[in-house]
Amino acid sequence: MNLKSNLIFTLYTIYGILLKVMASKGKVRGISGQYPLVQNVTVTEGGMANLTCRVEYNDNTSLQWSNPAQQTLFFGDKKALRDNRIELVRATSSELTISINDVTLGDEGLYTCSLFTMPVRTAKAYLTVLGVPEKPEINGLTKPAMEGDHITLTCITQGSKPAADLRWFRNEKEVKGAKEVNASGKTFTVRSSLQLHVDRNDDGVAYTCRVDHVALAQAPQQATEVLEVHYAPRVEIIKSTTVPQEGQYLKLECFSRGNPSPDPVMWTKDGGDLPDLDRIIVQGRELAFTSLNKTDNGTYRCEASNHLGTSSAEYVLYVYDAPTTLPPSTTPPLHPIPPDPTVQLSTHASDPTVTGSRDPNALGQHGTDHALIGGVVAVVVFVTLCLIIVLGRYLARHKGTYLTNEAKGADDAPDADTAIINAEGNHAHAEEKKEYFI
DSSP states (O other), X not given: OOHHHHHHHHHHHHHHHHHHHHHHTTSSOOOTTOOOXXXXXXXXXXXXXXXXXXXXXXXXXXXXXXXXXOOEEEETTEEOSOXXXXXXEEEOSSEEEEEEOSOOGXXXXXXXXXXXXXXXXXXXXXXXXXXXXXXXXXXXXXXXXXXXXXXXXXXXXXXXXXXXXXXXXXXXXXXXXXXXXXXXXXXXXXXXXXXXXXXXXXXXXEEEEEEEOGGGSSSXXXXXXXXXXXXXXXXXXXXXXXXXXXXXXXXXXXXXXXXXXXXXOEEXXXXXXXXXXXXXXXXXXXXXXXXXXXXXXXXXEEEEEETTEEEEXXXXXXXXXXXXXXXXXXXXXXXXXXXXXXXXXXXXXXXXXXXXXXXXXXXXXXXXXXXXXXXXXXXXXXXXXXXXXXXXXXXXXXXHHHHHHHHHTTTTOSSHHHHHHHHHHHHHHHHHHHHHHO
């Protein structure tokens, strides 16, 4: 403080003492209800704070602002402290407002507004200065990471007041980390750690550390790191058709995923090289058959590798006969014709979703229906034969009885019917004769 400032401060002090002395003698009287009114202020470090002191009634008594060190800043419209950051905003008999620009953490504290009545009345306003946290930094990332590694990501931010909050995000999904807070004078240093067991799913994933703080309500600070993970390849074969038939076009694509990329891939057939045919075309990862035939049957293998390992997948190709064209039918079939069975597939790749499998020699589901119909027909034929046999035996028995009766009465009868009647009558007479002789 220079000589002029010291002189002004001394004069204000003497003036205050004189007011107190005069009040003690009853020469200056305060007006009842004259109290200064102030409000607490919160400002971000580097910002501007306005301190306002008001009174409802005033008899031209002066207002004064003092800093936490009890240094007078303004007495009425007179500046007492030489600080270019402090300026007068408004000075009247009922209000004294000052501003502090480029606020620092050292400006925080209790400011006093004094109304020089007898006795002197005061009001205190607390100026809170928020420490802005620095942009966070992420440490502990190794590039590239290997699949299976355990790594620890650490996020650090300094200069916050109060202590900031750190949050982790895996892409857009929040994950929980372990936070640690340390005081550094009036500000805080905050750390947050995230434990990772790296796998291939972490390749290309963005991990973000975000700082949440009251001083960053509109624009939170954050830092982002993208993981690069190296891993062994994994292979699968994708086919262009489900049921390969003679004369058709078939494309097999060897889809391999690995980092570094496993280029190129290698195709083999039945454990050996591919046949040198114009119908088989190899282009990059694709194996194409322009026109299938039975000689193409076999096991096709695709293999890919990088410096971390090798992976392969197999496809068993079975070529079916080309479908024959049937003449158009005027009536719809009783039963729909089931589809042809698909090719039998197999895989030795680490990914089980490569291919499916079906028996190419399967007869289809309609064999069971044919057996059932045959059984029903056999039962009907057997029952019919049994009925014919029983009916034949019945007719034969009645025919014998008719012929026997006709023979017995044939001697004296002019026709067959009379012979049967005579035979029955002779039989009755015989019974009578037999009874008579007894």
